[in-house]
Amino acid sequence: MTGLAGARSHEDSAEHRRSGAGAGGRPDGPTADWTTRRWLTAGACAALAVLAVLAATGVWVFARSTAISDRLVDGSTPALVASVRLESALVNQETGARGYGLTGEPGFLEPYRSGLQQQKDATAQLRTLLADDPAGVADLDEVLARAETWQSRFGRPVATAPAGAPVALATERADEGRQDFNAIRVSAAHLEKDLEAARDRAHTELHHIRSQRNWIFSLIAAVILALTVLVFAGLRRGVTLPLGRLSDDVRHVAGGNFGHPITASGPADLRRLAVDIEGMRSRLADELAFSDSAREQLDLQAGELRRSNAELEQFAYVASHDLQEPLRKVASFCQLLQRRYADQLDDRAVQYIAFAVDGANRMQTLIHDLLAFSRVGRLHTDNETVDLEELFSRTTDALSIAIEESGARVTHDPLPTVSGDATQLGMLLQNLVSNALKFRSAERTPAVELSARCEDGLWHFAVTDNGIGIGAEYAERVFVIFQRLHTRDAYPGNGIGLALCKKIVEFHGGTIAIDPGHAPGARITFTLPGLPLPQAEPAVDTERVSP
Incomplete structure (x- = not known):
C-alpha cells in the first residue's frame, strides 16, 4: 500500500509539473529552450551591437x-x-x-x-x-x-x-x-x-x-540607461523572480510541507533545476511516507517488545521464587528421608537419593545462571565511570580462596578507567579469571595475566593463562550458552560463563574472541570503549599464592 501510494504521489507530482509548465511555467516559442547563459549572451551581444553602432x-x-x-x-x-x-x-x-x-x-x-x-x-x-x-x-x-x-x-x-x-x-x-x-x-x-x-x-x-x-x-546615454533598465528588468524577470519562487517553494518544503509542489519557471536551466528539485521532493515525500509506515511498524514492534520484556520479568520473578521453592523442598525431603530411614535403605537407595539431591541443586544453580544471563542489558544498566584497577582488585579478593588453593600467580597491567556498568564488568572479570583458575593444567603452576593497551580509541584487553587451553575448532562454540567441552565430573559448571561474558562485552559496545595462536593455555581478548590513561605507569604485579 505504501509503495502504491508513493507511486501515485510521484505520478501526481509529475502531472503537476507538466500542467504547470503548460500553464506558464514553461514559455512557448523559439526561445523556450534558452538557458540563462544563452539569454545573457544574446542580451550582451545585442547591447554590444547597439553600442558599437552608436x-x-x-x-x-x-x-x-x-x-x-x-x-x-x-x-x-x-x-x-x-x-x-x-x-x-x-x-x-x-x-x-x-x-x-x-x-x-x-x-x-x-x-x-x-x-x-x-x-x-x-x-x-x-x-x-x-x-x-x-x-x-x-x-x-x-x-x-x-x-x-x-x-x-x-x-x-x-x-x-x-x-x-x-x-x-x-x-x-x-x-x-x-x-x-x-x-x-x-x-x-x-x-x-x-x-x-x-x-x-x-x-x-x-x-x-x-x-x-x-x-x-545624449542618445548614447539614453541607450545605456535603457540597456541598464532592460538588464535589470531581464535579470529580475528571467533570474531573480524564478529563483525567488523556487526559493519560496523550497522553504515551504524545508519547513515540513513536503506536499508543496515546486513550480518550474524562467529559463530552461532554471526550469530543469526546478524539475530536478521537484523530483527530489517527490522522492523524499515517498521515502517519508515509507519511513512513517516503517516507524509505525517499529512502534508496534516496540510495544510488543515491551510486553515481551514484561512477561520475561514476570517469568524471571517466577523462576527466582516459585520454581526454586519446589526444588528446595525436593532436596530437603530427600535428605530427611535419607536421615530418617538410613538404617532401612540399601546402598542403591542411598545412591538414588543422592542423585535426586544433586539434580535439584544443579537445577537451582542452572536457574540462577539463567537469571543472571537474562539480566544483562535489562538490569544494572547504569552508565558510569568504572575504575578497572579497583574493580580487578575486588575481583581477586572475591576469588582469593580459589587463588590460594591453586597456588596461582595473578598479574595485570595498569588498568584504565572506562564507561560502563560496574556490576556487569565485575561479572566479566570474575568469570574470566575463575575460568582461567578452573581449567588449569596439573603440570604447571597456574599463571593468569590481564593485559591492557589503548589503540584507535578502544581499550584492548587480554586474559592469558597457562592452563589446558581451548582448541581452535571450539573458538566460536565456547561462547554459546550451555555449550560444554568437558564433563561435569571433570570440571563443574553449566557452560554459561563465556556466553555471559560475550553478552556483557557486546552490551558495552565491544567484541570478545579466543586467540587461537596462543599456547600453552588460552588467551581471551576483548575490547571496551574508555578513556586513555593520562600518563604511562609501571606495571603492577598483583600476586596471590598459596602459603
Missing part, C-alpha cells in the same frame, strides 16, 4: 567635427588673413608708388618694395591654402591679374623713374592708375568676401556637427 556614429561625428575645425583653423581663417595681408601689400605698393611719383623722394619706395615682398608671401600662402578651392584660386588669379595690370601701367614705370624730381608719368596716368587700383580693390574685396563666406559656412557646419554630437551622445 560608438561608430560618435567616431564619425568626432572625425567630422575635427575635419571642420581643422579646415576652419588651418584653412578658411588663415586664407582670409592672407587675403587681407595681400590687399594691405597692394595698398602699400600704391601708396609708395604714388608718393614717389609726386615727390621723387626715394624714401617713398620703401613701402612699395616691402609691399612687393608681402604680396609674394601672401600669394604663396593663399595658393597653398586654396589648393582645394577652385573658386578661391580663380578670385586670387583675378586679383593678381589686375595687380599686374596696375604694375605694368603705373607701378613699375613710376618706381623705376629717376629720383630727385616728381615723375611726370605719375601725373599723366594718375586717373588711369587710380581706376586700375580700384579694380584691384574690388577683386580683393570679392576674394575676401568669398573667403569670409567659406569661413562662415565652416562655422555653421561646425555648429551643426556639434549639435549632432550632442544629440548622439
Whole structure:
C-alpha cells in the first residue's frame, strides 16, 4: 500500500509539473529552450551591437567635427588673413608708388618694395591654402591679374623713374592708375568676401556637427540607461523572480510541507533545476511516507517488545521464587528421608537419593545462571565511570580462596578507567579469571595475566593463562550458552560463563574472541570503549599464592 501510494504521489507530482509548465511555467516559442547563459549572451551581444553602432556614429561625428575645425583653423581663417595681408601689400605698393611719383623722394619706395615682398608671401600662402578651392584660386588669379595690370601701367614705370624730381608719368596716368587700383580693390574685396563666406559656412557646419554630437551622445546615454533598465528588468524577470519562487517553494518544503509542489519557471536551466528539485521532493515525500509506515511498524514492534520484556520479568520473578521453592523442598525431603530411614535403605537407595539431591541443586544453580544471563542489558544498566584497577582488585579478593588453593600467580597491567556498568564488568572479570583458575593444567603452576593497551580509541584487553587451553575448532562454540567441552565430573559448571561474558562485552559496545595462536593455555581478548590513561605507569604485579 505504501509503495502504491508513493507511486501515485510521484505520478501526481509529475502531472503537476507538466500542467504547470503548460500553464506558464514553461514559455512557448523559439526561445523556450534558452538557458540563462544563452539569454545573457544574446542580451550582451545585442547591447554590444547597439553600442558599437552608436560608438561608430560618435567616431564619425568626432572625425567630422575635427575635419571642420581643422579646415576652419588651418584653412578658411588663415586664407582670409592672407587675403587681407595681400590687399594691405597692394595698398602699400600704391601708396609708395604714388608718393614717389609726386615727390621723387626715394624714401617713398620703401613701402612699395616691402609691399612687393608681402604680396609674394601672401600669394604663396593663399595658393597653398586654396589648393582645394577652385573658386578661391580663380578670385586670387583675378586679383593678381589686375595687380599686374596696375604694375605694368603705373607701378613699375613710376618706381623705376629717376629720383630727385616728381615723375611726370605719375601725373599723366594718375586717373588711369587710380581706376586700375580700384579694380584691384574690388577683386580683393570679392576674394575676401568669398573667403569670409567659406569661413562662415565652416562655422555653421561646425555648429551643426556639434549639435549632432550632442544629440548622439545624449542618445548614447539614453541607450545605456535603457540597456541598464532592460538588464535589470531581464535579470529580475528571467533570474531573480524564478529563483525567488523556487526559493519560496523550497522553504515551504524545508519547513515540513513536503506536499508543496515546486513550480518550474524562467529559463530552461532554471526550469530543469526546478524539475530536478521537484523530483527530489517527490522522492523524499515517498521515502517519508515509507519511513512513517516503517516507524509505525517499529512502534508496534516496540510495544510488543515491551510486553515481551514484561512477561520475561514476570517469568524471571517466577523462576527466582516459585520454581526454586519446589526444588528446595525436593532436596530437603530427600535428605530427611535419607536421615530418617538410613538404617532401612540399601546402598542403591542411598545412591538414588543422592542423585535426586544433586539434580535439584544443579537445577537451582542452572536457574540462577539463567537469571543472571537474562539480566544483562535489562538490569544494572547504569552508565558510569568504572575504575578497572579497583574493580580487578575486588575481583581477586572475591576469588582469593580459589587463588590460594591453586597456588596461582595473578598479574595485570595498569588498568584504565572506562564507561560502563560496574556490576556487569565485575561479572566479566570474575568469570574470566575463575575460568582461567578452573581449567588449569596439573603440570604447571597456574599463571593468569590481564593485559591492557589503548589503540584507535578502544581499550584492548587480554586474559592469558597457562592452563589446558581451548582448541581452535571450539573458538566460536565456547561462547554459546550451555555449550560444554568437558564433563561435569571433570570440571563443574553449566557452560554459561563465556556466553555471559560475550553478552556483557557486546552490551558495552565491544567484541570478545579466543586467540587461537596462543599456547600453552588460552588467551581471551576483548575490547571496551574508555578513556586513555593520562600518563604511562609501571606495571603492577598483583600476586596471590598459596602459603
